Amino acid sequence: DTAVSQTPKYLVTQMGNDKSIKCEQNLGHDTMYWYKQDSKKFLKIMFSYNNKELIINETVPNRFSPKSPDKAHLNLHINSLELGDSAVYFCASSPGQNSGANVLTFGAGSRLTVL
Amino acid sequence: AQRVTQPEKLLSVFKGAPVELKCNYSYSGSPELFWYVQYSRQRLQLLLRHISRESIKGFTADLNKGETSFHLKKPFAQEEDSAMYYCALRGPGNTGKLIFGQGTTLQVKP
Numbered sequence: 210d211t212a213v214s215q216t217p218k219y220l221v222t223q224m225g226n227d228k229s230i231k232c233e234q235n236l237g238h239d240t241m242y243w244y245k246q247d248s249k250k251f252l253k254i255m256f257s258y259n260n261k262e263l264i265i266n267e268t269v270p271n272r273f274s275p276k277s278p279d280k281a282h283l284n285l286h287i288n289s290l291e292l293g294d295s296a297v298y299f300c301a302s303s304p305g306q307n308s309g310a311n312v313l314t315f316g317a318g319s320r321l322t323v324l
Numbered sequence: 325a326q327r328v329t330q331p332e333k334l335l336s337v338f339k340g341a342p343v344e345l346k347c348n349y350s351y352s353g354s355p356e357l358f359w360y361v362q363y364s365r366q367r368l369q370l371l372l373r374h375i376s377r378e379s380i381k382g383f384t385a386d387l388n389k390g391e392t393s394f395h396l397k398k399p400f401a402q403e404e405d406s407a408m409y410y411c412a413l414r415g416p417g418n419t420g421k422l423i424f425g426q427g428t429t430l431q432v433k434p
Contacts, residue, residue, distance in 0.1 A: 213367075240420050252368075252410060252424040264419050299368065303420050311356070311420050315368040 212236050215300045215316040222290060223324055229286045230319045232300030239305050240264075241283035242313065243275060246297040255298075258283055259305070287321075295323045326351050328413045330425035337401050338433050345396040345428050347385075347411030356414035357394040358422065359385055363407045371396075371409070381405070401432045 213234045222228055234241060242265075243255040257265035258277040272288045287294060300316040327350040337343055349355055359371040372380045374387040374394060385396045394411060409428050415421035 242420075244424075250408065250427045252427070254421055254423075257419060257421060259420070265421055267421075301368075305420065311414055311422070312358075312370050312373070313360075313422060317367045 213300055213302055213314050213316040215298075215319045217319060218317065219320050219322075221322045221324065224290055224292060226290050227286070227288045228290060228321070229284055230298055230300075230321070231282070231284045232316060233282050234300075234302040234314070235281065236302055236304075236314060238302035238314070239280055240303045241277065241280070242301040242303075243283065243285050244299040244301060244315075246299060246318070248296070252299070256283075256285075290321075290323045292323050295321055297321070326413060326415055326423050328411050328423055328425035330409075330411055330428045332428045333426070334429045334431065336431040336433065339403055340400050343396075343398045343401045343405070343430065343432075345409050345411075345430060347394045347396065347425055349392050349394060349411075349413050351392075351413055353416065355387070355389075355392075355394075357385075357387060358412040358414070359383070359394075359396050360410045360412055360424075361407050362410070368410070401430075403432045403434055406430055406432045 215232045240259045242257045255269045256275040261277045274286045277283045297318045297320045301313040329348045357374045361371045362368045383398045411425040412422040
């Protein structure tokens with residue numbers, strides 16, 4: 210039983226298209242995150258939601274819009290895709306925001322390639 | 325500004341040799357530090373955290389506030405230790421945010 214699952218695993222699309230990546234966790238965690246891993250393997254946080262409420266928005270272009278319909282799901286929608294959006298996007302969850310509950314469980318990643 | 329630096333992109337050692345993966349941080353408060361590992365074709369997972377003061381798979385890491393370091397060490401490397409290692413710092417406030425270093429690829433040769 211996968212704890213944090215993301216779909217799709219691979220996504221190849223043209224510049225200018227709109228695409229979504231979905232994430233679900235079955236751990237009962239309150240907090241979910243999106244991280245971006247660039248071509249140099251650098252991992253940077255994009256968004257975080259706690260109980261469906263946005264708590265981190267890390268200067269990401271507004272073409273990226275996260276949506277959390279419930280605390281078990283955090284989806285990422287990207288409008289007008291650009292070449293620089295090509296990356297691996299990781300979803301993660303944690304029990305909460307506080308120290309001691311701050312251990313992240315990651316999904317397997319979604320590799321987005323923009324042509 | 326909060327920052328995590330892993331100066332080595334790649335560390336290559338022979339099996340049985342000691343390993344030290346360097347991590348330095350910049351943080352004005354009381355830091356909370358982690359090491360995450362990503363084995364080939366597997367997802368990123370927690371290896372250890374400084375508040376637990378534990379040894380996992382033979383790895384240890386000691387927080388040195390004077391040198392602002394949290395280096396990861398293992399006395400005798402095994403081939404199965406080959407992976408990407410990320411040092412991470414818990415960000416300020418109560419957001420749960422982790423700030424990651426650039427990552428170091430550890431390659432253990434037979």
